[in-house]
Amino acid sequence: MKNNFTYERSPFYYETDRMDVIHHSNYIRWFEEARIDYMKKVGFPYDKMEAIGIMMPVLSAECKYRSSVRFGDTVVIHTSINAFNGFKMEIQYKIYDKQTNELRASGSTSHCFTDMNMKPIRINKTHPEIYEIFSK
Amino acid sequence: MKNNFTYERSPFYYETDRMDVIHHSNYIRWFEEARIDYMKKVGFPYDKMEAIGIMMPVLSAECKYRSSVRFGDTVVIHTSINAFNGFKMEIQYKIYDKQTNELRASGSTSHCFTDMNMKPIRINKTHPEIYEIFSK
Amino acid sequence: MKNNFTYERSPFYYETDRMDVIHHSNYIRWFEEARIDYMKKVGFPYDKMEAIGIMMPVLSAECKYRSSVRFGDTVVIHTSINAFNGFKMEIQYKIYDKQTNELRASGSTSHCFTDMNMKPIRINKTHPEIYEIFSK
Amino acid sequence: MKNNFTYERSPFYYETDRMDVIHHSNYIRWFEEARIDYMKKVGFPYDKMEAIGIMMPVLSAECKYRSSVRFGDTVVIHTSINAFNGFKMEIQYKIYDKQTNELRASGSTSHCFTDMNMKPIRINKTHPEIYEIFSK
Numbered sequence: 001m002k003n004n005f006t007y008e009r010s011p012f013y014y015e016t017d018r019m020d021v022i023h024h025s026n027y028i029r030w031f032e033e034a035r036i037d038y039m040k041k042v043g044f045p046y047d048k049m050e051a052i053g054i055m056m057p058v059l060s061a062e063c064k065y066r067s068s069v070r071f072g073d074t075v076v077i078h079t080s081i082n083a084f085n086g087f088k089m090e091i092q093y094k095i096y097d098k099q100t101n102e103l104r105a106s107g108s109t110s111h112c113f114t115d116m117n118m119k120p121i122r123i124n125k126t127h128p129e130i131y132e133i134f135s136k
Numbered sequence: 137m138k139n140n141f142t143y144e145r146s147p148f149y150y151e152t153d154r155m156d157v158i159h160h161s162n163y164i165r166w167f168e169e170a171r172i173d174y175m176k177k178v179g180f181p182y183d184k185m186e187a188i189g190i191m192m193p194v195l196s197a198e199c200k201y202r203s204s205v206r207f208g209d210t211v212v213i214h215t216s217i218n219a220f221n222g223f224k225m226e227i228q229y230k231i232y233d234k235q236t237n238e239l240r241a242s243g244s245t246s247h248c249f250t251d252m253n254m255k256p257i258r259i260n261k262t263h264p265e266i267y268e269i270f271s272k
Numbered sequence: 273m274k275n276n277f278t279y280e281r282s283p284f285y286y287e288t289d290r291m292d293v294i295h296h297s298n299y300i301r302w303f304e305e306a307r308i309d310y311m312k313k314v315g316f317p318y319d320k321m322e323a324i325g326i327m328m329p330v331l332s333a334e335c336k337y338r339s340s341v342r343f344g345d346t347v348v349i350h351t352s353i354n355a356f357n358g359f360k361m362e363i364q365y366k367i368y369d370k371q372t373n374e375l376r377a378s379g380s381t382s383h384c385f386t387d388m389n390m391k392p393i394r395i396n397k398t399h400p401e402i403y404e405i406f407s408k
Numbered sequence: 409m410k411n412n413f414t415y416e417r418s419p420f421y422y423e424t425d426r427m428d429v430i431h432h433s434n435y436i437r438w439f440e441e442a443r444i445d446y447m448k449k450v451g452f453p454y455d456k457m458e459a460i461g462i463m464m465p466v467l468s469a470e471c472k473y474r475s476s477v478r479f480g481d482t483v484v485i486h487t488s489i490n491a492f493n494g495f496k497m498e499i500q501y502k503i504y505d506k507q508t509n510e511l512r513a514s515g516s517t518s519h520c521f522t523d524m525n526m527k528p529i530r531i532n533k534t535h536p537e538i539y540e541i542f543s544k
Contacts, residue, residue: 012303013308013318014159018152018207018458024466029286032433036285044286044531047344050426058432062470068526071154072319102272118476149454151442154322160330161304164297165422172421176535182421185481186290194296198334204390208455254340286433288426290479295422343426 005032005041006097007077011069021068028061029103030092034077035109044133054127056076056111057118059088063107074098086124086131088112141177143170143213144234147205157204163241164197167229170213171245174227180269190263192247193254195224199243210234222260222267224248277313279306279349280370280406283341292295293340299377300333303365306349310363316405326399328383329390331360335379346370358396358403413449415442415474416506419477429476431437435513436469439501442485443517452541461536464519465526467496471515482506494539496520499513 009030017023036046049056069075076098082090088110095105113123124131145166147223153159163221172182185192214235218226224246231241260267281302289295308318321328341347348370354362360382367377385395396403417438423505425431457464477483484506490498496518503513521531532539 012305014161016154017150018154018177020154021357021461021465023150024469025433025440028433028436028469029284032286033284045344046533057429057476058473059429060470060472061432061436062468065466068465070486072317082415084251130346148437148438148441148502155327155329157329160333161297161300162334164300165420168297168422181480191291193291193293193340194337196334196336197296197300198332200332201330204329208453285523286425286431289422290424290426293424297422 004078004080005034005038005123007037007079008074009077011071013071015089017069019068021070024063024065024089027065027095027107030075030077030095031061031063031091031107031109034079034093035091038079042133046129049130051086052125053116054121054130055116055118056089056113057114059110059112061109063105065105067101069097069104070093075104080133082108084134086135087120089134095117139153140214140216141170142175143173144210145169145213146210147207149207152207155204157206160201162198163199163201163231164242166211166213166231167199167227167243167245169199170215170229172229174215178269180266189228189252190257190259191250191252191254191268192225193250195246197243197245197250201241203238205231205233205240211240217263217270218244220270222271223256223258258261276350276352277306277310278395279309279342280346281305281349282346283343285343288343290341292356293342296337298336298377299335299337299367302347302349302367303333303335303363303379303381306365310351314405316402321402325388326393326395326402327386327388327390328361329386331382331396332381333381335377337377339375341367341369347376353406354380355376356406358407359392359394361406412486412488413442413446415438415445415487416482417485418482419479421479424479425457426462427476429478432471432473435471435473435503435515437470437485438485438503439471439499439515439517443499444503446487448504450541452538455505457538461524462529462531462538463522463526464514467520469515469517471513473513474511476503477503477512483512489542490516492539492542494543495528495530497542 011022015022015026039046076096078094082092090110092108106125151158151162163250212232216228218228226246228244248256283294286292287298311318348368350366354364362382364380384392419430423430423434484504488504490500500516515543520528522528
C-alpha cells in the first residue's frame with residue numbers, strides 16, 4: 001500500500017534525559033501521535049472511532065534507534081500502513097531529522113480492532129466502510 | 137490532623153532531563169503515587185474507591201522545589217491530610233532525601249469527591265464510613 | 273507587563289487517564305511547552321540560552337483545574353510574564369478550550385537563572401540584553 | 409546465559425489511559441526500570457557505570473502485548489541477558505501478573521556501550537571486569 005503521511009514534531013524539554021538526548025520511550029509515544037494524525041488525515045479520527053465503539057489496541061511495538069534526537073531538533077515522521085487484512089493492521093514509521101533528512105529511527109506497531117469489551121472484531125465484516133479507508 | 141505516612145521511591149532514569157536532574161513535572165506524579173499509597177495504608181485503596189463509583193479529581197496542585205533530586209538518590213515522601221470537611225480535601229507532601237534528610241520539595245493537592253459523572257458529592261453525607269477514615 | 277503569546281496544542285492519547293480526561297500532571301508539562309514556545313517567539317530560544325551557559329530551573333509550579341480537557345479537544349495556552357526583576361521570573365498560564373473559549377485551567381511557574389553549575393545569577397547584571405527581552 | 413532476576417511493580421494511576429489499561433508505552437519504561445534494577449543486583453549500578461564514563465544507549469526495543477495490565481494489578485518482570493559479546497548486549501523481559509502468573513507482555517532491548525561522547529567501546533577490551541559481571 002502506498003499511503004504515506006508525514007507528521008512534524010519538535011521534541012519537548014521534558015522528553016530529554018540525562019544523556020542529553022530524547023529518551024527512547026518517547027519514540028513509541030511519537031508513533032502513536034503520528035498514527036492518530038494519520039487517521040485524522042485519512043478521514044477517520046481516532047476519537048470518532050472510539051465514539052462508535054471501536055478500539056484499536058496495540059499488539060506489538062518495536063523501534064530501531066539509528067541516531068539521537070536532541071532538544072532543539074525537529075523531526076518528521078513518515079507513517080504508512082504496511083499490511084491490513086481487516087483483522088490485523090501493521091503500521092510503519094520512519095523518523096527523519098527535518099533539517100538534514102537523516103533517518104533517526106524506524107519502527108512499527110501492529111493492532112487489532114475490538115469492541116468496547118476488548119473483543120476482537122473483523123472490521124472488513126462489521127464496518128466495511130472503515131476497512132476501505134485503511135486499505136485504499 | 138496527625139496522619140503522617142511515608143512513601144519511598146527511587147527515581148527512574150526516564151524521569152531525568154538534560155539538566156541531569158529529575159524533571160520537575162514528575163514531582164506532581166510522585167504526589168499522586170504517595171497519595172494512592174496513603175489511601176491504601178489507611179484501608180481505602182483508590183481502585184476500591186473507584187470500583188464503588190467514587191472519583192477524586194484534582195482541583196489544584198502546587199510544588200515548591202528546594203533542591204534537585206538526581207538519579208541514584210532515594211526520596212521519602214511524607215503525606216498528610218491538611219484539611220477535610222467532607223467536601224474538599226487538602227493533602228500535603230514533603231519530599232526528603234533518604235540519606236541526608238534534606239527537604240527537596242514540598243507541595244499540596246486539593247481534591248473533591250465526585251460520582252462517575254464527575255458530579256461532586258458530600259462524602260460525609262453519602263459515605264460517612266469513608267469520611268471517618270480520612271478525618272480520624 | 274503585557275506580553276501575551278498563545279500556544280495551541282491537541283492533547284495526545286497517551287496523556288489521557290482512566291477517568292477519560294487528560295491527567296493533571298500533563299498541564300505542568302504543557303506549561304513548559306508554552307514557556308519554551310514563548311521564549312522562541314520573543315527571540316530567545318531555550319536551547320540557545322542553554323548553549324550560552326544559562327539554565328532556568330523551576331522554583332515553583334502551581335495549577336488550578338477548572339474543567340477537564342479530553343482527548344479530541346484542542347487547547348490554547350496564553351502565556352505572560354507576571355513579574356521579573358532580573359533575578360526571579362514569574363510566568364502565568366491560562367488554558368482555554370479552543371472551540372468554546374472556556375477556561376480549563378490556570379497556573380504559574382517561578383524561575384531563577386543559573387549558570388551550568390546551578391549557581392544563581394542576576395541576569396540583569398550578567399546579560400542585560402536578555403533581561404531586556406523579557407522585561408519589555 | 410542463566411541470570412534471571414525479578415522486579416516487582418505496581419502500576420501508577422498516571423500510567424493508565426482512557427481504555428482503562430496501562431498505556432503500552434509504559435512497558436518500555438518498565439523494561440528500563442527492570443534493567444536498572446538488574447544491574448544494581450548484579451553489582452554494577454547504572455549510576456556508577458555512568459560515573460566512570462560509560463553509557464549504555466538503547467539500539468532497539470520491542471514489546472509484544474498479550475493481555476492488559478490494569479490499575480490495581482501488580483506485575484513481576486523477569487529480566488535476563490540473552491546475548492552479550494562485549495560489544496552488543498540483548499536483554500529479555502517477561503511481564504507476569506503477580507497474582508495469576510499470566511504472561512502480560514514480553515519484549516527485549518539491545519544495547520551497545522559507549523564513552524561519554526557516544527563513541528561505541530568494546531567493553532570486554534576496555535573494562536574486562538564489567539564484561540565478566542554481565543557474562544557470568
